[in-house]
Amino acid sequence: MYSGNRSGSQGSWEGDGPAGAEGSAPEGTLSPAPLFSPDTYERLALLLGSVGLLGAGSNLLVLVLYYKFQRLRTPTHLFLVNISLGDLLMSLFGVTFTFVSCLRNRWVWDTVGCVWDGFSSSLFEKSSSHKCICDAFNIYC
Structure with a gap:
């Protein structure tokens, strides 16, 4: 069934x-x-690529500014650095699997890739995105 x-x-x-x-x-x-048309997959890949690049660039900038300027090293800013580091890792590791799959118009990874996608999303703060992504590509871990 x-x-x-x-x-x-x-x-x-x-x-x-x-x-x-x-x-x-x-x-x-x-x-x-296929769940979507090829044009829709291209638009999703463009959107995910843009989100990944903007997320990585802006969060990397926050980390560099925190490191460079001594007066930014306060406990409150440390919380912001923690959030920024999680977002940076999510931009690098969490978006990559889905981006490549959108370029190929299907989920190109096996079950281990699906599990890693969910684990990285959970670890790097977006725990609900795993189920939606795997369901969109009809992957059931």
Whole structure:
């Protein structure tokens, strides 16, 4: 039984055609259909790339300014540096897997990649994004 997030009209059952057709999957398996159009994947990749670059650049700037200027080293600013470091790591490690997958129009990583994507999102502060991303690519860890 298929337990994905697609309705019956979005996926197609393989094996519905003539028996013994070349390349057909075993009876009753669901053929993965793209969730979005290729143009939508390109727009998502552009958006994720922009968010990743802006996030990495701005958070790196915060860390450099904190390191360079002695008067910024206060306990309150240390909390901001902590948040900035988490955002920087999320921009580098959390967005990369989804960005590459959007460039390829499908989830290109295996189960370990899906687990790493969820772990890095949880570790670097965005714990709810893992399920949404894996569901969007029909990956069930």
